[in-house]
Amino acid sequence: MSDFYRDSRAAIPAPEPNLSQSSGLQTPSVDLGPARDSFKEPSPRARAYRHPIAIAAIFGLIALALLLTGIGKPPTMYFDEGYFVPEARAFLQGVPNPDPYAPPLAKPPLGKLIMAIGMEAAGDNSFGWRIAGSVCGALTVVAVYLWSYLLLQDASLAALAAGLALLNNFLFVMSRIATVDVFLLFFLMWSLVAYTAALTLDVGAGTRRILFCSSGILVGLAGACKWNALDTLGVFFLVTAALLWISRRTPIDSRSSLAAYADNVKQIGLPVLLIGLILAPIASYNLAFWPLCRIIHRPFSFHELAAMNTFMWHFNRTTVVNPLLISPWYSWPLNLSPMRVLSYLVGNPVITWGGLAALALCLRRFWMSDTFPKGMVLLLFASNYLQWAVTPQKGLYYYYYYPCVMILGVAIAVAMRGLPTRVFGMRISFLVLVAAAIVFARCYPQMAHLESPWDCTFGCWP
Numbered sequence: 001m002s003d004f005y006r007d008s009r010a011a012i013p014a015p016e017p018n019l020s021q022s023s024g025l026q027t028p029s030v031d032l033g034p035a036r037d038s039f040k041e042p043s044p045r046a047r048a049y050r051h052p053i054a055i056a057a058i059f060g061l062i063a064l065a066l067l068l069t070g071i072g073k074p075p076t077m078y079f080d081e082g083y084f085v086p087e088a089r090a091f092l093q094g095v096p097n098p099d100p101y102a103p104p105l106a107k108p109p110l111g112k113l114i115m116a117i118g119m120e121a122a123g124d125n126s127f128g129w130r131i132a133g134s135v136c137g138a139l140t141v142v143a144v145y146l147w148s149y150l151l152l153q154d155a156s157l158a159a160l161a162a163g164l165a166l167l168n169n170f171l172f173v174m175s176r177i178a179t180v181d182v183f184l185l186f187f188l189m190w191s192l193v194a195y196t197a198a199l200t201l202d203v204g205a206g207t208r209r210i211l212f213c214s215s216g217i218l219v220g221l222a223g224a225c226k227w228n229a230l231d232t233l234g235v236f237f238l239v240t241a242a243l244l245w246i247s248r249r250t251p252i253d254s255r256s257s258l259a260a261y262a263d264n265v266k267q268i269g270l271p272v273l274l275i276g277l278i279l280a281p282i283a284s285y286n287l288a289f290w291p292l293c294r295i296i297h298r299p300f301s302f303h304e305l306a307a308m309n310t311f312m313w314h315f316n317r318t319t320v321v322n323p324l325l326i327s328p329w330y331s332w333p334l335n336l337s338p339m340r341v342l343s344y345l346v347g348n349p350v351i352t353w354g355g356l357a358a359l360a361l362c363l364r365r366f367w368m369s370d371t372f373p374k375g376m377v378l379l380l381f382a383s384n385y386l387q388w389a390v391t392p393q394k395g396l397y398y399y400y401y402y403p404c405v406m407i408l409g410v411a412i413a414v415a416m417r418g419l420p421t422r423v424f425g426m427r428i429s430f431l432v433l434v435a436a437a438i439v440f441a442r443c444y445p446q447m448a449h450l451e452s453p454w455d456c457t458f459g460c461w462p
Contacts, residue, residue: 052149052155052158053146055155055158056142056145056149056162057142059141059142059159059162059163059166060138063137063165064134064135064138066166066172067138067172068131068134069448070448070449071127071131071176072126072127073126073448075125076126077126077178078177079179079342080179081129081178083106084107084111084178084179084180085129087106087109088112088113088119088129088178089116089119091112091113091116091292091295092120092124094295095295105292105308105311105315106312106315106316106319107225107226108223108224108225108226108285108288108289108312109288109291110180110183110221111179111180111183111224111225112180113288113291114132115132115180117132118130118131118135119132130176133174133175133176133177133178133182136175136183137172137176137186138175139186140165140171140185140186140189141162141165141171142162143186143189143192143193144162144406144410145159145161145162147161147189147192147193147196147410148160148161148162148410148413148414150196150200151196151373151410152414152417153200154417157416157417157429158413159429160412160413160416160432160433161409161410161412161413163433163436164350164351164409164412164413164433165406165409167348167351167433167436167437167439167440168348168351168409168440169345169346169347169348169440169447170345170347170401170402170405170406171185171406172440172444172447173345174345177342177343180225180226181399183222183225183226184222184225184226184228185222185402185406186222187218187219187221188218188229188232188403191214191219191222192232192380194211194212194214194218195211195212195215196376197211198211198212198215198268199243199264200264208264209268209269209272209276212272212276215236216236216275216276216277216278216279216280216284217283217284219233219236219281220282220283220284220285221284221288223281223285224284224285224288224289227312228387228400231387232380232383232384232403233277233281234383235383236277237277238379239376240265240273240277243258243261244262244266246258246259247265257369257371257372286305316393317392317393317394318394319394319395320394321395322395323395325339325341325395325397326395326396326397327396329385329388329389329396329400330389332398332400332401332404333352333353333385333401334352334353335352335398336349338443338446339397339398339399342399343446343447343449344443344447345399345447346443347401347405348436348439348440349439350432350435350436351408351409351436352405352408354408355405355407355408355409355411355412356408357415358411359377359381359411359415361415362411362414363378365418366378373414377407377410381404381407381408381411384403384404388400412432416428442458442459444458
């Protein structure tokens with residue numbers, strides 16, 4: 001990880017470099033907005049921003065403290081915990097799932113295995129059921145900071161993205177309930193960190209290949225929590241193929257903002273690209289089933305894995321859903337009605353609505369100048385959202401919007417690149433964070449299951 005502290009003089013060459021004082025990394029000149037700082041002795045704040053891992057760790061500790069506070073409430077299972085906690089308990093007991101009302105293998109096993117580790121460490125109680133999710137939720141905030149830093153090479157914008165993740169209602173709620181969605185996003189975000197690092201950092205070919213293969217392993221582990229990870233893997237395929245095509249053009253237009261990324265993909269080499277995009281995800285996904293096969297005393301074989309995955313496919317296509325809880329996918333982006341059965345979950349409109357405006361701005365800029373950060377957030381949001389338009393699954397729930405909302409927070413930071421930094425003398429990023437914090441505070445009492453009268457400190461939901 002020490003590569004974060006190095007200058008990117010070779011990884012991303014630029015004929016007319018333009019540096020941001022808040023970062024020690026250099027990006028293609030087309031990706032950088034106007035320099036906001038003059039070349040002078042950096043301030044203590046600017047020097048602190050040169051240590052992204054330390055800043056990311058601080059965000060992670062703040063997130064962990066926020067997520068762990070009152071995590072044992074409610075003390076009984078609620079929502080889908082009745083499905084996943086018994087499956088996690090089965091890992092501890094070393095027997096097939098003993099609960100007849102919780103069908104085994106409703107989802108791939110890795111998320112429930114991680115929950116079982118938390119239960120082993122903290123006990124088979126409400127705190128133990130949820131501790132692993134809170135830890136992974138905090139680490140997701142860390143990943144958001146590092147991914148945004150790699151995308152933008154700007155520590156202040158990375159801090160904005162991490163702050164919005166910290167104040168994201170979806171991350172708060174989904175990290176405090178014993179279901180598998182938080183583990184899905186944890187692995188997805190870290191796969192994005194590894195993938196982007198492979199394309200941007202000034203490292204040797206060997207390290208670049210390791211990072212690229214690590215992204216494939218991580219996205220495979222995300223799929224071993226929930227199949228939705230396939231959409232992000234599809235984005236990796238598309239972006240890698242596009243950059244590989246650019247790298248083989250004769251001659252490469254060195255002025256293109258994508259030329260440096262294409263050179264790094266070319267350095268990785270086609271054999272390793274295929275390993276990272278195909279073999280590594282398949283291997284890590286399948287290996288996640290090995291502990292389950294041992295517990296249920298089944299052979300770890302191709303035939304057994306095929307049977308398990310066929311069962312999951314059939315179950316998710318035919319399971320009966322509660323029509324009072326489902327909502328159409330096209331209603332999610334502008335929704336302001338809380339999902340009462342799931343901790344009054346509702347998107348923070350500063351992020352959900354502001355993120356949509358940011359995506360529109362990114363699309364306009366990408367059309368005018370193809371830049372890697374804008375292209376990534378556009379593709380990631382589109383793939384993770386539009387999958388629900390074609391899914392064969394019967395019932396869709398609002399919380400499935402979770403990965404998209406997290407991408408929207410990063411999209412706001414990406415869109416801020418090149419915009420004026422201040423309005424009426426105040427930093428725009430600060431105003432955005434304050435607005436998000438106000439909405440988060442309004443939602444907090446009921447999201448955190450506070451008791452009366454504290455549950456309506458800022459007013460009750462209509």
